[in-house]
Amino acid sequence: MLNADNDFKIDVTTEIGNLRALLIHSPDSGLGKVVPSKAQDWLFEDIVHLDTMRRKEYDYYVKLLMYFLDPDKIKGKLDEINAPENKRNFFKPDNKAFHNSGKVIEIQTLLSDILEIADVRKKLCASVCAIENCTYRLQLQLVDIAPIELAKILISGSLDDDTMIFAPIPNLIFSRDLGIAINDHILLNKPAKKARSRETLLMRYIFFNHPLFANYRSKIIEISENKQHFLRPGEANEEKTTLEGGDVMMVSSQHLIIGCSERTSVSGANEAIKLLFEADVVSKVTVVKIPHKRDYMHIDTVFTQVKRDTWVLLRSLAIAEAATPGDEPMAWFADKKNKDKPEIVQFRKGKKPKTFDTLEDLLDNISRKDLESETPTRFIYSGNNEFPFDAREQWTDSCNLLAVKEGVVLGYDRNDKTVDAFKQNGFDVIHVTDLLPKLEAGQINPQALTNTLILMPSSELSRARGGFHCMSMPLRRDTI
Incomplete structure (x- = not known):
């Protein structure tokens, strides 16, 4: 079982402080079973080549995270890890050679751990079988499977390589959508689509049952359906309470951004605000x-933070109209007719709400007021603000970047115009295939890097419509 380090804690106060621990999920075999006719039902735009995604793309992501977060597990071992007989094992939690880092933490590892607990195993198998409409005999069969193998089955949907017992959950690679660390609390999210029900259930069991989070169980916040929802005369045209992590950003210790989008409802934002304030x-x-x-899906496909004074964003969505007054999100947004421009309202505990006219106004206010930046706020635009590259590169996640430390961010190598914009703003650009050998040789100290965009291979990952911000659930960052 993965044991917490002595210094393990949940503590996230910004989007850009040095990343110390996060949850990820490496691509599993279920991704290789997505078929074109079901891709959109499972929230994918396309089918992917699993082996390329695993070995030539995501592997680089995990290796890079290890050098930044847990170098003792990888430094000096890269040649051994890359050897053909080991390459497939280092990042797979069901193999003995798995790195088992307590800082770059795999969801499948945590699931395997809690399945060692007999009572949890029985309850979770029953819960999964209930939402997947499985037979009772299959439920009994699953309970008797060894925990490591059972975790793999519950994620992939397959008893073995050939026998599928329920659908895959390919979106589990987007770990951020399922939970967000807010200071020392965890907000368990409420995804909008049925395709994500099983992964939501698995994460709930992990957070409430794994010893890693034992000291934080009283600080787990769950969003339930709005009470009025159950009494409405029909559901087809009524808004459900939904919230996904791509629409939640912890920008300072007392300031959270919540996006209302295709996946997060106003009711979801309303419930989250109420619970967080209480x-x-x-x-x-x-x-x-x-x-x-x-096109946008979540707010982190439209903007993410690079430094306390620097943001990357889609310029065409940077202009907004002021909203009309109200006491809470449900009132502010209930009757708005213009759905083509962003609306921005800030709710402050014990004070009147205030509005911002543009995204740039909001982000500038965060940089200057919340983060006390003494330099003018800079904006790096998707596609270097050139049509049609701005929209094309936003679609392939030019705005969805993960900061491993302030000013050092990971992004896809296919967004050439956005790369140009970073260079024009004084950033160094290096491809991960060039960076890893230098980290291994000690030629570059990862903690000494500044103002750097690290480019990651992306031909298959980008098909899934999510970048590295989506593929990370930070649990701990240094305070800036």
């Missing part, structure tokens, strides 16, 4: 309502 987790929440289009 628990005194934060004192300020800004709601950013963006068009409900697949």
Whole structure:
């Protein structure tokens, strides 16, 4: 069982502090079973080549995270790890050679651990079989399977390579959508689509049952359906309470951003604000309502933070109209007719709400006021703000970057115009295939890097419509 390090704790106060621990999920065999006719039902735009995604793309992501977060597990061992007989084992939790880092933490490892607990195993198998409409005999069969293998089955949907017993959950690689660390609390999210029900259930069991989170169980916040929802005369045209992690950003110790998007409802934002304020987790929440289009999906496909004074964003969505007054998100956004521009309203505990006219106004305010930046706020635009490259590169996640430390971010290598924009703003650019050998040889100290965009291979990962911000659930960052 993965044991917590002595210094393990949940503590996230910004998007850019040095990353110390995170949850990820390496691509599993279920991704290789997505078929074109079901791709959109399972929230994928395309089918992917699993082996390329694993070995030539995601592997680089895990290796890079290890050099930054847990170098003792990889430094001096890269040649051994890359040997053909070991290459497939280092990142697979069901293999003995798995790195088992307590800082780059695999969801499948945590699931395997809690399945060692007989009572949890029985309850979880029953719960999964209930939502997947399995037979009782299959439920009994699953309970008797060894925990490591059972975890693999519950994630992939297959008893073996040939026998599928329920659908895969390919979106589990987007670990951020399922939970967000807010200071020392965990907000368990409520995804909008049925395709994500099983992964939501697995994460709930992990957070409430794994010893790693034993000291934080009283600080887990769950969002339930709005009470009025159950009494409405019909459901087809009524808004459900949903919230996904791609729409939640912890930008300072007391300030959270929540996006209302295709996947996060106003009701979801409303419930989150109520719970967070009641628990005194934060004192300020800004709601950013963006068009409900697949082009954007979450706010982190539109903007992410690079440094305290620097943001990357899609310029065409940077202009917003002021909203009309109200007491809570449900009132602010209930009757708005213009759905093509963002609306931005900030709710402060004990104070009147305030509005921002543009995304740039909001982000500038965060940099100057919340993070006390003394330099002018800079904006790096998707596609270098050139049509049609701005929209094309936003689609392939030019705005969805993960900061491993302030000013050092990971992004896809296919967004050439956005790379140009970073260079024009004084950033160094290096490809991960060039960086890893230098980290291994000690030619570069990862903690000494500044103002750097690290490019990652992306031909298959980009098909899944999510970048490295989506593929990470930070659990601990240094305070800046």
